[in-house]
Amino acid sequence: MKEMLNELLMADKTLIHIPFGNGFFDIYKSVVVSWIVLAVLITLILVLTSNLKVHNISKRQAAVEAAVLWIRRVVGELLGEEAMGYCPYIVTVLIFIAFSNMIGLFGLVPPTMDLNVTLALSLMSIVLVEAAGIIKKGPKKWLKSFTEPMAVITFMNVLELFIRPLSLCMRLFGNILGATVIMELIKHVVPIILPAALSIYFDIFDGCIQAYVFCFLTSLYIKEAVE
Amino acid sequence: MLTISLFNILFTVINLLILLFFVKKFLFDKIDAIIQKRQQEVDEATEAADKAMMEAKAAQKEYEKKIELADEEKEQILADIKKLGYEEYDKIVMDARKTGDRIIKEAKASARAEAEKEREIHADELKDMVIDAAAKIAATKHSSEDDSMLYDKFINEARANNG
Numbered sequence: 531m532k533e534m535l536n537e538l539l540m541a542d543k544t545l546i547h548i549p550f551g552n553g554f555f556d557i558y559k560s561v562v563v564s565w566i567v568l569a570v571l572i573t574l575i576l577v578l579t580s581n582l583k584v585h586n587i588s589k590r591q592a593a594v595e596a597a598v599l600w601i602r603r604v605v606g607e608l609l610g611e612e613a614m615g616y617c618p619y620i621v622t623v624l625i626f627i628a629f630s631n632m633i634g635l636f637g638l639v640p641p642t643m644d645l646n647v648t649l650a651l652s653l654m655s656i657v658l659v660e661a662a663g664i665i666k667k668g669p670k671k672w673l674k675s676f677t678e679p680m681a682v683i684t685f686m687n688v689l690e691l692f693i694r695p696l697s698l699c700m701r702l703f704g705n706i707l708g709a710t711v712i713m714e715l716i717k718h719v720v721p722i723i724l725p726a727a728l729s730i731y732f733d734i735f736d737g738c739i740q741a742y743v744f745c746f747l748t749s750l751y752i753k754e755a756v757e
Numbered sequence: 758m759l760t761i762s763l764f765n766i767l768f769t770v771i772n773l774l775i776l777l778f779f780v781k782k783f784l785f786d787k788i789d790a791i792i793q794k795r796q797q798e799v800d801e802a803t804e805a806a807d808k809a810m811m812e813a814k815a816a817q818k819e820y821e822k823k824i825e826l827a828d829e830e831k832e833q834i835l836a837d838i839k840k841l842g843y844e845e846y847d848k849i850v851m852d853a854r855k856t857g858d859r860i861i862k863e864a865k866a867s868a869r870a871e872a873e874k875e876r877e878i879h880a881d882e883l884k885d886m887v888i889d890a891a892a893k894i895a896a897t898k899h900s901s902e903d904d905s906m907l908y909d910k911f912i913n914e915a916r917a918n919n920g
Contacts, residue, residue: 554763557764561768591791644765650770
């Protein structure tokens with residue numbers, strides 16, 4: 531089992547080796563897989579939104595419209611009215627994480643199992659959260675908001691700047707890694723039928739839940755920042 | 758798995774920004790434009806329907822008013838005609854009465870003239886008879902017997918003539 535964990539955690543992630551920069555410019559597997567995810571998503575978006583009409587809409591268009599309105603309503607409820615402008619970002623992150631988590635179904639390693647990807651996601655989220663705060667309140671008020679509700683907890687508030695993205699990043703990474711490890715273990719014990727059933731739980735259900743949690747927390751932070 | 762590479766983080770960030778661009782430009786904006794267009798059409802249609810409804814109501818009111826006016830006019834005309842009829846009736850009756858009076862008067866006058874004429878004829882006849890009788894008496898020798906006979910004859914003749 532230890533060997534397997536070693537294999538999973540310490541495996542060489544490099545897929546495309548760049549012959550200079552001492553490995554700095556190496557492109558990891560996770561990035562290449564996320565390119566695939568991106569390609570699929572963009573193709574899907576372009577195909578689904580092609581040939582849109584005002585009248586006599588096709589079933590496809592009706593479904594896309596309903597889906598867009600639904601997802602926007604769900605995210606809008608999380609964000610609140612004031613932060614509605616950040617809705618596209620949240621939706622982007624949501625579908626990216628959800629699809630990334632589910633790509634395990636097609637035998638690829640989910641990009642979200644790479645710390646670099648989750649780190650990038652959480653960094654973007656925290657930058658967005660703080661930017662939203664600065665845009666809404668102005669730099670002075672934003673700085674002052676660290677001393678609220680009282681000056682004593684300023685240190686805690688500053689610490690939160692690092693804790694929030696770290697927790698976001700580690701939660702996603704840990705969940706997907708954990709799911710993969712458990713799946714590997716089960717495959718070792720029962721090689722047929724059971725892995726398929728559990729894969730539905732871990733890859734689809736857990737994947738969506740984690741995507742939702744990530745977006746839920748990010749929008750919560752943004753909502754808090756613009757209040 | 759645990760190594761951190763800034764280059765790959767940067768790549769992921771770029772990936773996400775590209776996806777964000779597509780989601781916003783090609784999914785949200787496109788769908789929004791369509792929905793907004795449809796909403797606009799619905800609004801316009803509703804507005805047009807409201808306008809048409811209002812116009813119809815105004816026209817209905819106008820017609821009702823017109824009908825009311827026509828009723829009033831009809832009453833007026835009827836009243837005028839009745840008045841005219843009564844006047845004509847009165848006039849005709851009056852004329853008839855006048856004519857009747859005139860006819861009666863004329864009849865009375867002509868009757869009177871007729872009677873006069875009759876009387877004159879009788880008087881003439883009487884005169885002739887008296888003259889005739891006088892002549893007879895004068896012409897014949899007569900006794901008192903004859904005289905009284907003549908008188909009687911004369912009186913009888915006159916009575917018969919006067920009838």
